[in-house]
Structure formats: structure tokens, C-alpha cells
Amino acid sequence: MLDKNGIAKRIAQEVQNGFYVNLGIGIPTLVANYVREDIEVEFQSENGVLGMGPFPFEGEEDADLINAGKQTITALPGASFFDSSMSFSMIRGKHIHLTILGAMEVAENGDIANWKIPGKMVKGMGGAMDLVASADNIIVAMMHTNKRGESKILKKCSLPLTGVGCVTKVVTNLAVLEVRNNAFHLLERAPGVSVEEIQKATEGTLVVNGEIPEMYI
Amino acid sequence: MLDKNGIAKRIAQEVQNGFYVNLGIGIPTLVANYVREDIEVEFQSENGVLGMGPFPFEGEEDADLINAGKQTITALPGASFFDSSMSFSMIRGKHIHLTILGAMEVAENGDIANWKIPGKMVKGMGGAMDLVASADNIIVAMMHTNKRGESKILKKCSLPLTGVGCVTKVVTNLAVLEVRNNAFHLLERAPGVSVEEIQKATEGTLVVNGEIPEMYI
């Protein structure tokens, strides 16, 4: 079973040379720490920076330089700043190759819900609706089940949707799943996790084809 | 009767303090020479400059600094350069207060034709269609009649239109006309020109109300 850093580490393997990547708040932010150093990658933050670097050293924080999670950041050489309209031109125009974001629920048809729990929590969608509606390659980083042990990998989302039929891959603490043909296709198991355990934790249709390898982390 | 500079001089009186103005090619370009110096005005050229100044001194021409007529220009202090999309955001978004352009024909309903003579000449509309479709205040600078003495101030345009129902005023070598309620309302006569002469040169409906003053040039 993976922890949050493990999920981030596994997702980092999906980041390819030459990719522009948008990282959501939470686990996705951690992905930057695990990307191979021998490939060229740039991180975009939708509030208006491309070429985002690590957090600043103490004393070097700048209120005018934050990421989409409002965290202080740095900019790498070759970075650029731009306005919100241009930022979403990059996203909507499919110039960003990979979007990694968290979710409360994912459905087997690729639907995703991550912005609202009616009557309980409404923080808003931020840039998530634009991201999932636009990107061709959307990886969801999440726990396979909620705190009550209920599956978040579903036949159908119960919460208000963020986007429809858009998720391409899900990486959880238990498994790597490809979303295709109205089903979750099991690609990899987390270390020490059996196909049966994954099956049990998955409410949506799970397709298991042949021997399922363990993740290489 | 006015010459081209006279028309420009008269139109310059329409330029008010605080106006952003777009000047078309030809007579309109001359208007800049006659604007009162005690008012604040900025000239926009739709190829991407606001705060356009006079032509450069010899030896100071810059291929990277031209106006919409492809003429070398200068930029005044406070000027800015921008891309074509933003330039037309200014125009379409009604941030430009006054558009002055030439025409081949103007009709009493405010239609204007200035970009094409079928079978003979097709230079294109450039930015004229955007300008006339967007601006609230459009003054046409033109000769009242063509080389064959035929009126260009018409009941209905015969040439392909540049815009519909948009012209607010016409200043010609003979008169100042306001376009309103499907008619040309005669506001002023050019020096030495009689109402009868204007009437004769005008094919469209001309409304003459009371005594018509001579222009003050």
C-alpha cells in the first residue's frame, strides 16, 4: 500500500520528457519532487507562472510569487509570468500535456467529482473544471477509499461533477487504473496489495487482464 | 470648397479632450496635424501602437515602428505597443472614442462602402470593418463627389458594404453632414459653398433646417 508520497512517486513516472505539467493542490504538488532529473519538464501553475521551481528558502518568500495553492514558490530560469486569461489559453488550447489532480470520486466512464459536497462543503472548483474539460491526459491522484472505507472508484459519481468522461488514469494507494471503455483497467498493484484487495475496494467495473504486475517504485 | 487639408482641419474640431482616436489612411491621417494643442488626445494605430507621434526625422526611421498605413512613425512618451488581438480589443470593446476614416460611398442610413469595387479593385478591408462595426462615433472624411462629378453621398450604397448603419458624421469638401433618421442633416457649409450646390451634389436625402452656417476653419 502506498502513502501520499508513494502515489506521487508513481505518478512521477508518467511525466515524460518535454512535458508541460499542471499539478493540482495536495498529492499532485508532491509529484514535482519525484520527477526524474534527466528529463526536461516544466510546471505550470494556473494563477500565472510557467517554469515553477521549488519553495523558496526562508527569508526569500515573495507575496507576488505564489502557486495555485497560494503557497510561496520560486521561478526557474526560463520561467514566465502571465495573466489568467493567457494561463487558461494554455490549458484550454491543449498546450499543457499532463494534468494531475485530486478527486473525491472517479467513475468508470471517466467522470470526476472534486469540488463540492452538497450541504457540507463548497470551496469551489478553481481551475479544475477548465483543466479537466481541456486536457487530453488527466491523471487523478487519490486514496482508493474514503475514511469510512467506502470506495471512491465508482460506477457513477454521487457528488456534483467537475468534468465528464475525462479521466484517463487513476493512481491510488492501492493501484494504477486506466479508465477506458466504461471500466477501470487494472494496470499495476501497489507493493504488497493483491488483486482481490483492489477488487474489494473498487465499486466500479474493474477489468483484470492476465497477470497484474506490482508497481516499480 | 475645402481641399484635403481643409477637411482634416474641420474634422480636427470634432476631437475632444480625453479622446482616443483611430485615424484611417489618407485624409484622416492629416487630422493629427490640426488637433488643438491644449487638449489631451492619443492616437491609436490598429497594427499595435497607442500614443502615436509624428513621422520620424530623416535617419530615425525604424522598420519596427510603423502605422496602419505602413508609414514610419514615432511613439510619444506614454506610448505602448501591443499585439493585434489586444489592439482590436480596444476597438471592439469601445475603448476608442472616435474613428475617422475615408469612404467611397456613404448612404443616408449610415452604411459605408470603402473596400472593394467588384471586378476592378480589391485591396481588402484591413481593420475598417472592425472599426465601423464597433465604434459609436464614426466620422467619414471624403470628397462629396467622384471624379465624374457623381455624388458619393447616396440613398443607398452601390458598392459592397464595409458596415451597416454606423456612420455618424460626414465631412466633405462641401459640407458637414450628420447622419440620422435615414437622412443627411446639413450642419455646415464649406466656405463659399451654397446650400444649393450641396443639394445638387447630394444624391441621398438632405435635410436643411433653418439657416446653415459656414464652417469656421
Next chain:
Amino acid sequence: MINKTVNNVQEALEGVQNAMTLMLGGFGLSGIPENAISELVKRKVTDLTCISNNAGVDDFGLGLLLQQKQIKKMISSYVGENDEFERQMLSGELEVELTPQGTLAEKCRAAQAGFPAFYTPAGYGTEVAEGKETREFDGKMYVLEPAFKADFAFVKAWKGDAAGNLVFKGTARNFNPNMCGAATITVAEVEELVPVGALDPNNIHIPGVFIQRIFQGENYEKRIEQRTIRQRS
């Protein structure tokens, strides 16, 4: 050069009235028009509709207007940093229209640029698209979103000049440029009002034509919302 300077924030906000629709730049607390917000608090204008990506925090930014219950309706993309906000929203005191961030930016830009509406894929198939026109282009579905209509836009820039030209800094740029010229009157406050001619015309982010009033701002706090650092190794 057309001079847009006003002497202070009081002059800059002349004409702001109850029940108006205001746009306010900034993302989180970065690049927010601090001076204009303070003055709105002082003026006690109420029943405001505020278009702003975020709603500030409890005691800063738009949170100050929420405390005073001056806001009737918020149009935002993310409001999750503010307890008073959540309280007012859940109790029904505050009307909230959540709008995807890119859509919010483009609704501003559409107003600035004279586009009446635009088609965006964001929100299709979600409750955001409910009651809205949708349409297919090239096999993909889009939602028609109208341009915003606002009375005042308040933006904050790093540098500006009397002609209204603006330059923003870092990610404090965000929504500010898109809101310039998107309201009837755009008011820019700047950290530094520089002499005309001091800004390189090639590096101006927003030409002065979009700005009606500009003033030298004061006492910027520029609060950091999430101070994150890494260890020196």
C-alpha cells in the same frame, strides 16, 4: 497623453454606490487592490456584487467587506479560505455564483474586448452548465458564457504612469489585466506611480486606454497566505 491620475483613493472611488457590481483583481491575497478594498469598507457601501476569483481571508482582502456584510453576491472560482464566508453562504445571507477559473478570466476579457459571449468546454456536463446553452463544435461540447457587466473594476499593479499604463509583478498579475476595461470605470492602484516615459512601451502589460483612474497606493501589506519554504541543505 491623456492624464488619468487622481489624488487619492477617495477620488478614485467617487461614484461607487450601493448595489453596484464590482470587479476586483487578485488571486488569493496576491495582487489584490488593498487600498480600494479599505476604502470600500470605509464607505460602507452595501448590497455589492463582487467578481473576484477568491473571497479573501477572514480579516484581509474581501473578507473585510464580508465582515461588514457589504456583499450581497460573490462571483468567484474558489472561496475555501474564509470561515465567515462559509457561514454567510450556508446561512443563505450571501449569494454565491461559482464559476470555473478560466471562465471567470475570460468573462472579464470578453467584457474588455467587446465579445458578448464565448464558448468554453469548462463545466460542460456539470451543474455549472445547468440552464446554459451548450453546443458541439468538432465533436466536443461547449458551454456559452456571457461577458461580465460591471460598474467598477479595481485592479492593483506594480508600476503605472499618468497615462494609465500598467506593469504587474510575478503572479500578482493574475486577473488584474483581464479586468482592465471590463467595467464602466476601471480604477488602478499602483505600488509605484512612475513618470510618463519611464515605462518601456514594449513592456507595458496594460495600455492606459483601458484605465479611467490611477493613483499611488499606500501602506501595502501584501500578506502571504501560505508561507511555504524549503530547508537550506
Next chain:
Amino acid sequence: MINKTVNNVQEALEGVQNAMTLMLGGFGLSGIPENAISELVKRKVTDLTCISNNAGVDDFGLGLLLQQKQIKKMISSYVGENDEFERQMLSGELEVELTPQGTLAEKCRAAQAGFPAFYTPAGYGTEVAEGKETREFDGKMYVLEPAFKADFAFVKAWKGDAAGNLVFKGTARNFNPNMCGAATITVAEVEELVPVGALDPNNIHIPGVFIQRIFQGENYEKRIEQRTIRQRS
């Protein structure tokens, strides 16, 4: 940092084929991709559809491609500086789609920004709107214009870096930024390729994400079309 540099114009144009649709930046002869145009002439690719505000003059800019009859169709807003162009157009050899200048710019920007189409008032009631969908918003009529689709965009910048970041100069900026990322492959040629980090991230006109290939251009003529001067008094 993702490196976009290619060694020369030959590498930059790899993949350009007959019958492709190309975007070319520039207004008049200002800011045109001179190196790319020369290479297109050398490659003798034909049946091209060229999206460019102007068509050059007889012996410079896109006029060079017209001379060689490489262009099947021009999409432009103004073409009145070119006799060979007029000849080919009137004889029917050349297809011409005249498009209002602001519409042309926005059709590029829409392609860059992922908007399938947009509503503009330009051209309503004229032959430009014939056969197109029109629609009323707030009592005003608009024409629906689709985004461009192009294979290559060739743009010319003043300075650029290996990350593909671009800075333009003066009015040579024009359509260039709007065409970046508006085609499948965007090729930028620059007067000066500067080291990564040399450009102020605050003053970059086009972030490198929109650019696939960048190279140091050569032998810029930068011809002036209408040399106008005033007398020293």
C-alpha cells in the same frame, strides 16, 4: 526547462509539405518571418494556404512565394501593395479570402486559446458575413467566426531563448503573438537568441509553451514599405 532550439531554418521547417495551411506573422513587411519565407521559397512547396494579414510586396515577404506560384489561397485582411497578387487574383489563379483584421487576429487567438469559434460584430451586414451564422446579443448583431486550423505557424520575434520565450519589438509584434500555438507546430525565428534566464520573466510576451521550434535568424533585411519623414525645423 524544455529546450526548443533547432540549429537552423532547414531544421525549423522540417515537415512542411505541399497543400499545408501556414500562418505567417507580420503586418505589412514589419515583423515578418523573413528566414522562414526564404526557406519556403527554396523548398518549392506548393498549393499552400497562407494566413497572413498582408501578402507582402512584389519582391519581398509573401510576394516571393506568389512569384513562384506556391500559394493556392491567401487569407488576409489587406493585400493592396502587390501587383502580382492582384494579377493572380483577378485571373483566378489565386484564391483569396478577405477577413477583417480584428477577426483575423482573433481567429488566430481562438486557435491558440482553445476557443472553437467566437462572435464578432465586424462584417455584419456585409458580404464577409454571407453564409455565416449571425446572432443578436443585447440588441447588436454579431457574426460567428470559427478558429483557424493550421499546420505551421511562422513567427518572428526580436529576442527569444531556448525555452521558446519570446519578446517582440515595437509594432513588429502585431499578429506574431496571436499565431503562437495557433497551429500544430509553431516555429519562431528571432533576431537574437539570448541565454535562458536573460529575459525578465515579467516581460515575456509569449511563454515558450506555445512554441515548438526556435532558431537564431540571419540576414534580416527589415525593409521599410512607406518611408515617411518630417523635416527638421
